[in-house]
Amino acid sequence: xxxxxxxxxxxxxxxxxxxxxxxxxxxxxxxxxxxxxxxxxxxxxxxxxxxxxxxxxxxxxxxxxxxxxxxxxxxxxxxxxxxxxxxxxxxxxxxxxxxxxxxxxxxxxxxxxxxxxxxxxxxxxxxxxxxxxxxxxxxxxxxxxxxxxxxxxxxxxxxxxxxxxxxxxxxxxxxxxxxxxxxxxxxxxxxxxxxxxxxxxxxxxxxxxxxxxxxxxxxxxxxxxxxxxxxxxxxxxxxxxxxxxxxxxxxxxxxxxxxxxxxxxxxxxxxxxxxxxxxxxxxxxxxxxxxxxxxxxxxxxxxxxxxxxxxxxxxxxxxxxxxxxxxxxxxxxxxxxxxxxxxxxxxxxxxxxxxxxxxxxxxxxxxxxxxxxxxxxxxxxxxxxxxxxxxxxxxxxxxxxxxxxxxxxxxxxxxxxxxxxxxxxxxxxxxxxxxxxxxxxxx
Ligand SMILES: Cc1cc2nc3c(=O)[nH]c(=O)nc-3n(C[C@H](O)[C@H](O)[C@H](O)COP(=O)(O)OP(=O)(O)OC[C@H]3O[C@@H](n4cnc5c(N)ncnc54)[C@H](O)[C@@H]3O)c2cc1C
Numbered sequence: 001x002x003x004x005x006x007x008x009x010x011x012x013x014x015x016x017x018x019x020x021x022x023x024x025x026x027x028x029x030x031x032x033x034x035x036x037x038x039x040x041x042x043x044x045x046x047x048x049x050x051x052x053x054x055x056x057x058x059x060x061x062x063x064x065x066x067x068x069x070x071x072x073x074x075x076x077x078x079x080x081x082x083x084x085x086x087x088x089x090x091x092x093x094x095x096x097x098x099x100x101x102x103x104x105x106x107x108x109x110x111x112x113x114x115x116x117x118x119x120x121x122x123x124x125x126x127x128x129x130x131x132x133x134x135x136x137x138x139x140x141x142x143x144x145x146x147x148x149x150x151x152x153x154x155x156x157x158x159x160x161x162x163x164x165x166x167x168x169x170x171x172x173x174x175x176x177x178x179x180x181x182x183x184x185x186x187x188x189x190x191x192x193x194x195x196x197x198x199x200x201x202x203x204x205x206x207x208x209x210x211x212x213x214x215x216x217x218x219x220x221x222x223x224x225x226x227x228x229x230x231x232x233x234x235x236x237x238x239x240x241x242x243x244x245x246x247x248x249x250x251x252x253x254x255x256x257x258x259x260x261x262x263x264x265x266x267x268x269x270x271x272x273x274x275x276x277x278x279x280x281x282x283x284x285x286x287x288x289x290x291x292x293x294x295x296x297x298x299x300x301x302x303x304x305x306x307x308x309x310x311x312x313x314x315x316x317x318x319x320x321x322x323x324x325x326x327x328x329x330x331x332x333x334x335x336x337x338x339x340x341x342x343x344x345x346x347x348x349x350x351x352x353x354x355x356x357x358x359x360x361x362x363x364x365x366x367x368x369x370x371x372x373x374x375x376x377x378x379x380x381x382x383x384x385x386x387x388x389x390x391x392x393x394x395x396x397x398x399x400x401x402x403x404x405x406x407x408x409x410x411x412x413x414x415x416x417x418x419x420x421x422x423x424x425x426x427x428x429x430x431x432x433x434x435x436x437x438x439x440x441x442x443x
Contacts, residue, residue, distance in 0.1 A: 012041020401435020
């Protein structure tokens with residue numbers, strides 16, 4: 001059994017930035033554990049970086065103000081822009097076209113946010129991880145090693161049981177940073193429960209991914225690569241927003257044990273004729289049922305069943321007429337469906353069978369508004385894929401260093417409700433590393 005000062009569970013941006021900061025602060029015997037053989041987490045996905053504290057960062061969760069967020073973002077930015085394939089794709093300073101777009105959106109009661117954005121593309125994902133890893137000279141990587149449980153020992157250290165190449169191995173650490181991402185969120189929630197780490201349920205985002213011929217959305221994405229439109233719906237008063245736009249990109253799936261969710265990315269080199277983006281509705285539950293994860297899982301499972309194990313896709317032309325899409329007419333020329341060729345082979349069907357009426361109302365109302373701001377997006381060929389669900393739902397109350405109520409257990413990243421994206425996850429890793437260094441190693 002190895003003994004570490006810090007064991008970081010998860011090698012996504014939260015875990016890697018925590019490791020970088022711990023090395024910089026001189027904390028030794030740090031290990032990063034990941035169940036995958038390659039340390040990256042979501043860094044292999046697309047790599048759009050939003051440098052705006054209103055995007056993907058929850059100031060209250062991180063217990064920082066806008067100025068502190070801006071400063072931390074500057075530190076993250078400095079690291080990433082040192083990677084040669086990371087290119088700036090949205091320039092906000094003095095950009096009058098952004099102001100014009102914001103004013104058209106405001107006429108329709110829609111808030112438009114244009115952050116400074118950089119992008120490296122999925123095809124550069126491995127190179128960016130190698131670049132970050134090359135800056136880590138002392139951190140030990142325990143790869144292909146899944147943490148299965150964590151227990152507190154009498155001496156106050158934590159005992160982490162793991163599975164490596166089907167063998168049980170154990171490690172001990174004085175401090176744990178849990179940064180397991182969304183894929184490890186429920187594993188950590190179970191472990192946290194056994195350690196008496198407090199947690200509660202936050203909102204989830206449920207919606208669809210739109211894919212359309214890029215000519216309809218280029219007028220916007222040429223100004224802002226990943227435009228953020230935020231709607232408050234008049235029928236239900238709910239929040240809906242656009243998220244993760246990929247000009248010239250492809251629709252992808254995220255596979256979980258019991259279902260698949262839609263997502264999207266873009267390559268830096270090869271572009272498609274389409275653009276895709278998510279349209280998601282924030283859902284909070286109160287009483288008698290507040291478990292938003294279970295609610296999201298039920299929706300995802302329903303789609304899994306209806307789509308025969310794949311997400312469902314419906315043409316706007318079919319949706320408007322209240323009928324399902326089918327393989328027979330999916331690329332119908334008389335119906336103008338050939339204008340947009342799907343980049344992912346989802347099951348043609350009816351998305352209204354799997355999403356609650358309130359969510360469908362909200363999404364359609366928002367799409368109709370967006371079609372007024374960007375005319376043409378609701379062309380009959382436009383594709384609506386479902387389900388796209390963001391499970392940022394388990395929240396861990398923490399102090400300003402992201403330490404939970406249990407001493408020595410810190411949390412960071414998307415899986416613990418501290419971020420929603422690469423920049424936010426990286427910031428949370430920095431905060432946790434500074435907190436643990438100050439409290440446990442430099443006093
Ligand atoms: C297709 C797609 C495209 C995306 N595009 C973007 C984008 O353009 N811009 C953006 O900002 N965000 C994007 N995201 C989201 C982004 O990937 C995440 O916000 C980010 O990676 C979260 O970082 P994290 O460190 O919290 O977790 P992750 O990056 O998910 O890393 C968590 C790591 O923990 C490991 N792990 C989990 N449980 C265990 C365990 N029990 N034992 C050992 N290891 C474990 C996992 O294997 C994983 O490597 C995208 C996501 C997807 C799926």
